[in-house]
Amino acid sequence: MGSSVGEGDSPSGPVVASHARAVTDDAPVRPRDDFLVFGSPLIGEEEKREILDCLETGWIGTGPKVARFEEDFRHYKHAEHAVAVHSCTAALHLSLLAAGIGQGDEVITTPITFGATANAILHTGGRPVLADVDARTLNIDPAQVEARITDRTAAILPVHFAGRPCDLDAITAIAERHGLRVIEDCAHAVETLYHGRHVGTFGDFGCFSFYVTKNLTTAEGGMILTRDEEAAGRVRMLALHGLTRDAWKRFSDEGYKHYKVAACGFKYNMIDLQAALGIHQLRRLEESWERRRQVWDTYQAAFADLPLTLPADPDPETRHAYHLYTVLVDRDAAGLTRDEFLVAITAENIGVGVHYESLPTHPYYQESLGWRSEDYPNSHWIGERTVSLPLSAKLEDRDVDDVIRAVRKIVAPR
Numbered sequence: 001m002g003s004s005v006g007e008g009d010s011p012s013g014p015v016v017a018s019h020a021r022a023v024t025d026d027a028p029v030r031p032r033d034d035f036l037v038f039g040s041p042l043i044g045e046e047e048k049r050e051i052l053d054c055l056e057t058g059w060i061g062t063g064p065k066v067a068r069f070e071e072d073f074r075h076y077k078h079a080e081h082a083v084a085v086h087s088c089t090a091a092l093h094l095s096l097l098a099a100g101i102g103q104g105d106e107v108i109t110t111p112i113t114f115g116a117t118a119n120a121i122l123h124t125g126g127r128p129v130l131a132d133v134d135a136r137t138l139n140i141d142p143a144q145v146e147a148r149i150t151d152r153t154a155a156i157l158p159v160h161f162a163g164r165p166c167d168l169d170a171i172t173a174i175a176e177r178h179g180l181r182v183i184e185d186c187a188h189a190v191e192t193l194y195h196g197r198h199v200g201t202f203g204d205f206g207c208f209s210f211y212v213t214k215n216l217t218t219a220e221g222g223m224i225l226t227r228d229e230e231a232a233g234r235v236r237m238l239a240l241h242g243l244t245r246d247a248w249k250r251f252s253d254e255g256y257k258h259y260k261v262a263a264c265g266f267k268y269n270m271i272d273l274q275a276a277l278g279i280h281q282l283r284r285l286e287e288s289w290e291r292r293r294q295v296w297d298t299y300q301a302a303f304a305d306l307p308l309t310l311p312a313d314p315d316p317e318t319r320h321a322y323h324l325y326t327v328l329v330d331r332d333a334a335g336l337t338r339d340e341f342l343v344a345i346t347a348e349n350i351g352v353g354v355h356y357e358s359l360p361t362h363p364y365y366q367e368s369l370g371w372r373s374e375d376y377p378n379s380h381w382i383g384e385r386t387v388s389l390p391l392s393a394k395l396e397d398r399d400v401d402d403v404i405r406a407v408r409k410i411v412a413p414r
């Protein structure tokens with residue numbers, strides 16, 4: 001396993017602001033009644049006014065604000081078609097269906113992801129097949145993808161983990177060589193660029209999450225991007241019961257419109273109450289990205305002398321979305337296990353996350369698919385050691401100082 005990138009690069013020690021409170025060893029870094037919640041969203045006055053507008057106009061379901069959010073997002077991502085849905089899980093499910101994935105088809109994905117990625121494949125009747133990650137980037141390793149291809153392989157589903165783009169040149173080349181579809185899981189990657197181009201526009205479909213902790217939140221929500229007009233129409237129809245086009249307008253002032261059920265669809269539509277948040281979250285996206293970049297850089301400098309594996313710096317000619325700041329805690333180096341670290345930092349009243357325990361460690365996949373974690377050694381190693389520190393645009397300097405002091409209280413410098 002590689003050493004921490006940035007190690008020795010920075011002369012900076014911990015950043016301790018002048019207003020830092022005196023901390024004794026037995027007092028937690030933060031008081032209990034001021035617990036730092038992991039991934040707490042930054043919601044502005046504009047979002048509140050837009051929500052109020054929904055309530056006052058009565059447009060609380062799928063309506064004009066969803067259409068506006070789709071158009072704004074499509075424009076931001078330089079995409080051809082955008083369809084808003086209720087979650088990234090729904091986006092993945094519909095994209096896989098529209099890509100023609102069905103019974104017995106194999107879809108290659110990563111073990112370092114949320115269960116939703118694999119579950120969406122299973123819901124189509126397809127079978128998720130895992131390819132191990134690269135230990136430095138934590139993204140799917142193209143060589144491992146190629147090694148897993150069989151005559152049943154139909155698609156590749158890469159996840160741009162933590163907001164770092166996958167090796168899309170290699171992945172799209174493999175897909176082309178083998179005639180495979182590509183569905184990008186961009187749940188962490190709204191702002192991510194690869195060689196100057198937005199991720200989510202490389203594959204046949206790009207799927208985004210607007211869950212509470214994400215860089216852009218609509219509380220729950222998702223978006224599908226695609227170049228293919230027909231596929232866009234198909235996912236839009238499937239997202240609303242399989243009803244024919246514009247069924248959401250059937251009670252509007254344009255007069256009653258008949259709809260027809262054209263497919264056995266789902267209830268995956270986004271509603272205006274969600275889009276009301278999204279429209280303004282999107283406008284604040286770059287500002288929020290800049291704040292998270294500062295926090296990320298501050299952590300990199302502050303932890304450079306600690307025996308932790310820090311995230312690799314962003315790769316050249318890419319833009320990282322800075323969604324997650326993950327460190328690896330290895331007992332041999334740090335003197336405590338990841339789980340002991342989780343307990344210790346929670347006792348300092350700092351909320352953290354785990355992204356992710358390797359998928360094969362979950363009983364459902366072991367029992368139904370026969371997966372064994374040891375078969376994916378990099379993911380297994382990472383999954384037992386990874387922890388995500390707070391990285392939200394809402395963090396104040398005081399919060400960042402508290403995270404740094406808590407980590408340094410738990411892990412001694414080398």
Ligand SMILES: Cc1ncc(COP(=O)(O)O)c(C=O)c1O
Pocket residue numbers: 086087088089090113114116117159185187188208209210211221222
């Ligand atoms: C990598 C990844 N894929 C998919 C999802 C599912 O997103 P949603 O909660 O919007 O369905 C998540 C959610 O956390 C995720 O992190």
